[in-house]
Amino acid sequence: MNNVLVMPMIIPVIAGILLIFLRPYIKLQRWVSFLVMIVNAGIAVYLLNRIQTEGILRLDFGGWEPPYGILFVADSFSVILVLTTSIVTAICLLYAFSSVGKAIENMYFYSFVNFLIAGVNGSFLTGDLFNLYVCFEIMLLASYVLITLGGRKAQLSESVKYVVINVVSSWVFLIAIAYLYGTVGTLNLAHLSERIAESGQTPLLTVISIVFLTVFALKAGLLLYFWLPGAYSVPATAVAALFGALLTKVGIYAMIRIFTLLFYHEPSVTHTLIGILAGLTLIGGSIGAIAYKDIRQIVAYNVIIAVGFILVGLAIGTQAALEGSIYYLIHDMIVKALLFLLAGTMIVVTGETRIDHMSGLIRNYPSLGWIFFIVMLSLAGIPPFSGFIGKVLIGQGAIETGSYILLALAFISSMFVLYSLLRIFLNSFWGETIISKEDKVPMKKGWIIPCMLLSGGTIVLGLGVEAIAPYVLDAANTLMNPQLYIDAVLNRN
Amino acid sequence: MKINNVILRTVSKVVVFIILTLAIYLFLSGHHSPGGGFIGGLVMASALVLLFIVYDIETVQKAIPVDFKKIAAFGALLAVGTAFGSIFFDVPFLTQSFAYFDLPFFGKTELTTVTIFEAGVALVVVGVVVTIILSISEDV
Numbered sequence: 001m002n003n004v005l006v007m008p009m010i011i012p013v014i015a016g017i018l019l020i021f022l023r024p025y026i027k028l029q030r031w032v033s034f035l036v037m038i039v040n041a042g043i044a045v046y047l048l049n050r051i052q053t054e055g056i057l058r059l060d061f062g063g064w065e066p067p068y069g070i071l072f073v074a075d076s077f078s079v080i081l082v083l084t085t086s087i088v089t090a091i092c093l094l095y096a097f098s099s100v101g102k103a104i105e106n107m108y109f110y111s112f113v114n115f116l117i118a119g120v121n122g123s124f125l126t127g128d129l130f131n132l133y134v135c136f137e138i139m140l141l142a143s144y145v146l147i148t149l150g151g152r153k154a155q156l157s158e159s160v161k162y163v164v165i166n167v168v169s170s171w172v173f174l175i176a177i178a179y180l181y182g183t184v185g186t187l188n189l190a191h192l193s194e195r196i197a198e199s200g201q202t203p204l205l206t207v208i209s210i211v212f213l214t215v216f217a218l219k220a221g222l223l224l225y226f227w228l229p230g231a232y233s234v235p236a237t238a239v240a241a242l243f244g245a246l247l248t249k250v251g252i253y254a255m256i257r258i259f260t261l262l263f264y265h266e267p268s269v270t271h272t273l274i275g276i277l278a279g280l281t282l283i284g285g286s287i288g289a290i291a292y293k294d295i296r297q298i299v300a301y302n303v304i305i306a307v308g309f310i311l312v313g314l315a316i317g318t319q320a321a322l323e324g325s326i327y328y329l330i331h332d333m334i335v336k337a338l339l340f341l342l343a344g345t346m347i348v349v350t351g352e353t354r355i356d357h358m359s360g361l362i363r364n365y366p367s368l369g370w371i372f373f374i375v376m377l378s379l380a381g382i383p384p385f386s387g388f389i390g391k392v393l394i395g396q397g398a399i400e401t402g403s404y405i406l407l408a409l410a411f412i413s414s415m416f417v418l419y420s421l422l423r424i425f426l427n428s429f430w431g432e433t434i435i436s437k438e439d440k441v442p443m444k445k446g447w448i449i450p451c452m453l454l455s456g457g458t459i460v461l462g463l464g465v466e467a468i469a470p471y472v473l474d475a476a477n478t479l480m481n482p483q484l485y486i487d488a489v490l491n492r493n
Numbered sequence: 494m495k496i497n498n499v500i501l502r503t504v505s506k507v508v509v510f511i512i513l514t515l516a517i518y519l520f521l522s523g524h525h526s527p528g529g530g531f532i533g534g535l536v537m538a539s540a541l542v543l544l545f546i547v548y549d550i551e552t553v554q555k556a557i558p559v560d561f562k563k564i565a566a567f568g569a570l571l572a573v574g575t576a577f578g579s580i581f582f583d584v585p586f587l588t589q590s591f592a593y594f595d596l597p598f599f600g601k602t603e604l605t606t607v608t609i610f611e612a613g614v615a616l617v618v619v620g621v622v623v624t625i626i627l628s629i630s631e632d633v
Contacts (some may be wrong), residue, residue, distance in 0.1 A: 003579075006586045014573055020566040061587040062579075 004047065005059040005072045007042045008082050008121040009135075016114030026105050029098050033110040037090035037117070046072050048471055056478065056488035057125060066127070066489050067191035073127030073489055077326060077475035080468075081124045081253060084333045087457070089117055090419075091450045095341050098446025099348070104149050104236060116142035116242065125251045127489055129180070129187045132254060133173055136219070137453065138165050142249060146230065146239045155234045159430035163233040169218035176211040183208065190489035193261050193315045193482050200266035209263035209270050213277075216258070218252025222311055223277045225304045229288065232303065233296035237344025240296075244303050245337035249329060252307060256314050256325065260479040267317060275315030275406055282409045286416035290423070293354045298420050303377065305413050307330045310356035312410050313394045321397025323476040328390030330468075331378070331461060338375050338454035342368065345451070346428060349441045355424050360433030363430030365443050367374050369429045369453045376425060378458045380418040386461035496525025498547065504548045512540040520615055524603070530611030534618025541619070542626050545585030550630065561627070575606055 015036045019029050051057060057074045060066060093113065094096055100109060119139025126132050129277055137486045144166075181187055183204060184195040214224075221228045232243050255274075261268050288301035310332065313325030345368060350358045362369030378385035391414065398407035435441075461468070478484050515538035523529030545551050579588040591605035 010573065010577065010586070013571070015576065016572065017566050017570045021563065060585055063585045063588050278628075400499050 001057040002057050004043060005057055005074050005125065006041050006061075007117050008086070009072075011036055011039060011127065012114040012121070014037050016111040016118065019111045019114065023031065023106065023108070024101065024228060025472045028091070028188040029105070029110040033114055034090055034093050034265055036114060036440045037086045037093065040117075041083055041086035041090065044079050044086060044433050048076065048079045050085065051076055051079060052470065053391040054476060056485060058489055066491075067186050067188035068189040070126075070128040070131050071188070071489070072125045073189070073485070074125055075475065075478045075485060075488075076471050077256075077479060078124040078179055078253075080277075080326065080334075080471055082121050082250070084330050085117065085120055085124070085246055087435070088333050088454075091111070091453050091457075092241045092245070092337055092341070094453070095241065095447065096236070097451040098444050099238055099344070100236045101236040102413045104399045107149055109146075109149060112145045114240070116246075118142075120246050124253060127189050127374075129177055129189060129192065133144040133170070133177060136173070136250070137170060137423075139247070140170070143243065147235045149239070150236060152234070158230045160235045161227055163252060165218065165227045169215050172211065172218075173215040176208060176215055179208045180205075181380045188489070189257070189261055190292075191487040193325050194261055194486055194490070197265070197482075201263060205263070206266050206269055209266075211268065212258055212263075213255070213273065216251045217256040217277060218247070218251075219247045220255060220311075221281075221304050222251075222255070222274075223281050223283070223284070224369050225281065225307070226412045228304060228397045229300035230295050231340060232300045232340075233294070237341060237348070240344065241340035244299070247304060248307055249333055252310055252329065253313065256322075256479065257316060260317075260322070261485060264317075264482065271315050271317055274311055275403065278308045278311040278315055279406055279409045281305075281311070283388075286413050288419035289416055293356055295343045295346060295353060295424060295428075298355070298424060299339050300421065302339060303336055303364075304416060305417055306336065307393070309410055309413065312406050313397065315406065316394070316403055318399040318400055319476055319480050320393050320400065320481050322398060323472055324390045324393025324395075326472050326475050327393060327465070328387070331390055331458065334454055334457045334461065335375055338432065338451060339370070340448075341425070341451050341454065342372050342375060345443075345447050345454070348447075349443070350428075350435065355427040358428035358434065360429070360435075362429040362433050363433045364440055367448055368443065368451070369425075371451050372421075372425060372429065374455045374458065376418065376421040378455075378462070381414055384462050385436060385454070386458045388462060389465050421476065438489060439473070494600045501547055505543055509540050509543060512536060512543070516540065520611065521608075523611055524605065524607060525594065530614030531618055533611075534615035537623065538619045540621050545623075545626065545630070550627065561623040563602065563620070565617050565624065568580070568613045568616025568618075568620060570613070572610050573618065575610045618626035 010155045015032055019032060022028055031433055047057065051074060059072045061071060062069060093215050119135050119142060122135030122138060123132055126135055144159065144163050147162060149157055170432070178185070180192070184192060186195060187190055232240055235243065259270060259274065282305060285301050285304035289298055289305060292298055310325050310328050313321040313328065346358065346361065347353055349365065368441050374385065378387050381387040381391040394410060395407060399411070515532050519528040519536055520533030522529060523533065576587045578587055589605060589607045591603055593601055593603055596602045
């Protein structure tokens, strides 16, 4: 019995509900949430190893066999993302302990973080299109609460935009699901894949796939990212880090899943379009990243560049490129969380948000400065760190298929990432310090330790690529061969 | 402002019980015919909202001294708990089971685990609807 498959989603749900009753006990709430993430990470490791020996796992809810019931499916790709999510969330929670403050913690903060993670993990694990929609909604509802907690004016004005955009895109998502159900008459992903392959992806289905692309582009911030920089710069630092690390990644996951499992027959239409969108995202993100002086905006535009970069891998669609996308996805979850935490810490210690108003931070906070240096190298893709392998593999895929324009855009965007972060580094860390000894805000252990853990993560991931290579290889292999997924779900092996 | 609404108060004292009876009927009929936890919960919540409108919030809260947020959370716990229960019987998550019992007075009755799940759903609906109505009314 594979009941363990549902645990990454159901443990956070139960914990989130129980924490509502434990409202006065904030210390207990903190450690329960932290423990949940650690347990989830353990479960993900266990599942990952089982998948290598037993193949793709599935759990039919209530014993209803596919394609009639709904189900959870765990392949290497989804479980790798569950594992990364759990680890990154655990570390962001550590940061939240000493940064969000009692007033927000008391407003069911940890319950909603748990619900958010339940939605994220559910989206990764589900094997049913409508269930994917439901899990998206769980995640989004929790994120609506988290973005407004605190109730500052900027938060409310940004959250109105964020909620409206997401409600509209969810509505389009539902319409797309209805179209697809009306056309092929099933919602089970494996069954859908089989039926679409039988009918050979007619023009009608291709149009439906473009509707899906629109939805996920809005959620992931692929070209339609206009809402993202504002929404990600207003919530508490720990929440912004969670959003930056996880939310767009769920959109990216859904896009990769849909366009490798369902709509892979007409790459000249769909994948070309993804390529164009990814290219435009890279250009727009790069311009945004160097255009602003507000550190939160710069960081948010870096998220957008990464979205474009990962989807270049999907647009190219070879084994190497998809492997690169998966590596880069893992890398980006860790490093974006770190980048948001660093930016938040810099704002707290200086009281400024503009980089030209900060100066000489490395004299006051040397460890912060060096961690920022590491994250800069890692994002630029310098070898010992984790960004390198993803960039190399996506580059290799691009050369194999001769997509030189995407190749050029992807690597030029890396230069822009490096430049935008170097600008922060030169402006804020170098130069004369502006903080006098008396006014210096002491660096809390609760701030710097999570940053150290995450920068340790990028180094370990960079040096330990060999260790996770078999899992990523298997994940990319499943994405390249949809038949493996179909056989595992529909039991015809 | 004090409005004299004797008629409204007298009528709603009776009507609330009719609505609650309908809510329970809808809730129980849900397994095989139209109805169920969601709709039963909504009707039940509408009875409570009627009370809140006819009497003021303080009076009703004195009569029903519960935190509706906790009710919603308890309902969610109940619903997820029944789903979780299947894990201890080593059957797939969310599996339901049912059996027929000879109860006194009711005769042969079908008892199912789905009813517990539906009760959870009903409590969530009641809790959430009342919480929403109360927070909106506080703002005005």
